[in-house]
Amino acid sequence: MGGRLSAIRSVAPQLLTGAELVVDTTGEGFTDVTREAARFVEQSGAGDGVLLLYLRHTSASLVIQENADPDVRIDLVKALRLLAPADGPWVHSAEGPDDMPSHIKSMLTEVSLSIPVMGGRIVLGTWQGVYLIEHRDAPHERNIALSFIGKSAEA
Amino acid sequence: MGGRLSAIRSVAPQLLTGAELVVDTTGEGFTDVTREAARFVEQSGAGDGVLLLYLRHTSASLVIQENADPDVRIDLVKALRLLAPADGPWVHSAEGPDDMPSHIKSMLTEVSLSIPVMGGRIVLGTWQGVYLIEHRDAPHERNIALSFIGKSAEA
Amino acid sequence: MGGRLSAIRSVAPQLLTGAELVVDTTGEGFTDVTREAARFVEQSGAGDGVLLLYLRHTSASLVIQENADPDVRIDLVKALRLLAPADGPWVHSAEGPDDMPSHIKSMLTEVSLSIPVMGGRIVLGTWQGVYLIEHRDAPHERNIALSFIGKSAEA
Numbered sequence: 001m002g003g004r005l006s007a008i009r010s011v012a013p014q015l016l017t018g019a020e021l022v023v024d025t026t027g028e029g030f031t032d033v034t035r036e037a038a039r040f041v042e043q044s045g046a047g048d049g050v051l052l053l054y055l056r057h058t059s060a061s062l063v064i065q066e067n068a069d070p071d072v073r074i075d076l077v078k079a080l081r082l083l084a085p086a087d088g089p090w091v092h093s094a095e096g097p098d099d100m101p102s103h104i105k106s107m108l109t110e111v112s113l114s115i116p117v118m119g120g121r122i123v124l125g126t127w128q129g130v131y132l133i134e135h136r137d138a139p140h141e142r143n144i145a146l147s148f149i150g151k152s153a154e155a
Numbered sequence: 156m157g158g159r160l161s162a163i164r165s166v167a168p169q170l171l172t173g174a175e176l177v178v179d180t181t182g183e184g185f186t187d188v189t190r191e192a193a194r195f196v197e198q199s200g201a202g203d204g205v206l207l208l209y210l211r212h213t214s215a216s217l218v219i220q221e222n223a224d225p226d227v228r229i230d231l232v233k234a235l236r237l238l239a240p241a242d243g244p245w246v247h248s249a250e251g252p253d254d255m256p257s258h259i260k261s262m263l264t265e266v267s268l269s270i271p272v273m274g275g276r277i278v279l280g281t282w283q284g285v286y287l288i289e290h291r292d293a294p295h296e297r298n299i300a301l302s303f304i305g306k307s308a309e310a
Numbered sequence: 311m312g313g314r315l316s317a318i319r320s321v322a323p324q325l326l327t328g329a330e331l332v333v334d335t336t337g338e339g340f341t342d343v344t345r346e347a348a349r350f351v352e353q354s355g356a357g358d359g360v361l362l363l364y365l366r367h368t369s370a371s372l373v374i375q376e377n378a379d380p381d382v383r384i385d386l387v388k389a390l391r392l393l394a395p396a397d398g399p400w401v402h403s404a405e406g407p408d409d410m411p412s413h414i415k416s417m418l419t420e421v422s423l424s425i426p427v428m429g430g431r432i433v434l435g436t437w438q439g440v441y442l443i444e445h446r447d448a449p450h451e452r453n454i455a456l457s458f459i460g461k462s463a464e465a
Contacts, residue, residue, distance in 0.1 A: 003333035005349060035157060049457075054269060064368065075413070110265065151326060207426070213374065243392070246381045304459060
């Protein structure tokens with residue numbers, strides 16, 4: 001139980017910025033959006049604060065995952081297929097056999113994330129990347145809303 | 156990999172509001188709280204910013220999901236039952252056979268969400284609604300804490 | 311559908327604080343970090359606002375879960391093992407047989423959470439605790455970034 005708490009940094013939050021990130025997926029699988037998230041924070045003129053990401057779709061997901069071995073992302077897609085099989089006992093099938101499993105996969109992962117920002121940079125762990133997961137078979141245009149709340153860099 | 160980043164909007168965050176939303180569930184299933192979340196933001200006098208939702212329970216969930224075909228929500232409940240079966244090898248059974256599966260379903264989904272706000276409106280995707288999922292068999296009174304951080308409408 | 315919305319509290323957010331919490335895990339299982347999260351908020355001089363937690367790892371998780379019966383946490387670990395079995399059809403095995411299941415378990419749960427703060431205290435539900443879940447077999451040092459945004463206590 002418990003842990004060691006560091007000293008506390010304190011600033012005044014004066015800056016709130018927002019933008020949209022449009023991602024073209026190529027069908028089922030992961031798209032790395034780490035660089036775009038970092039660029040948004042830099043272009044926001046951000047100092048310390050928090051980045052919030054929000055995905056405007058229910059058959060795709062936002063996740064923080066391992067950025068080193070690409071096999072991990074392949075296995076994660078495989079794991080989601082096992083948990084939400086296309087041949088499951090689903091009633092909703094009007095939009096194709098890959099639609100209902102996509103909603104289930106979205107429910108089991110995330111559509112909103114928050115990431116800390118320090119000195120204008122998102123502070124991920126060493127092995128972390130920010131990914132959009134497309135769950136549908138076909139390519140889709142996906143929209144992520146980005147918000148930064150915190151201190152401005154120059155203030 | 157990557158995507159297209161829009162122009163960045165920037166304001167000063169001067170407003171933080173909070174309220175509680177009490178939801179009476181009718182047993183296992185989805186309750187749409189989109190309208191209540193939107194009303195909280197409007198009544199907060201919000202401009203741009205972020206809405207944060209937090210559910211104070213461990214046998215229910217908050218999710219963003221498809222708002223069009225009601226069959227989707229029926230299939231999502233079914234999917235959760237398959238992932239956390241009532242007849243699983245669970246030790247914790249003091250509160251009834253539907254209690255431990257409810258905790259598992261809560262762990263696999265969310266209790267905290269953030270949603271972007273623009274011009275006093277929550278900016279969901281076209282097919283997105285905000286839902287509370289009751290995992291217990293019996294009706295329950297559930298409490299959601301709502302917080303808005305951002306700019307006020309008139310400022 | 312719907313619910314009852316309380317009166318809305320409104321303050322000015324002037325305070326943003328940040329710190330790191332280091333947690334030594336003892337291998338697979340739950341570590342309660344509720345007290346440390348509460349201490350961070352108190353030491354931040356926080357009034358009303360929001361606490362954001364972010365875990366800098368992809369083989370561990372942050373969850374809000376039941377804090378009463380320890381059997382619940384044992385069953386939750388069991389449930390995650392059933393959903394992401396060590397003997398699954400995973401390609402990624404370079405870091406040991408417990409590594410890929412750990413990434414899957416992390417994807418199915420959370421690495422970022424937000425919790426409301428009122429009067430300098432985190433407002434959890436009666437039966438809620440904040441937990442780090444270690445998914446790896448071996449003990450690990452884990453890092454959680456804590457951020458508070460809101461009003462200061464004295465303001």
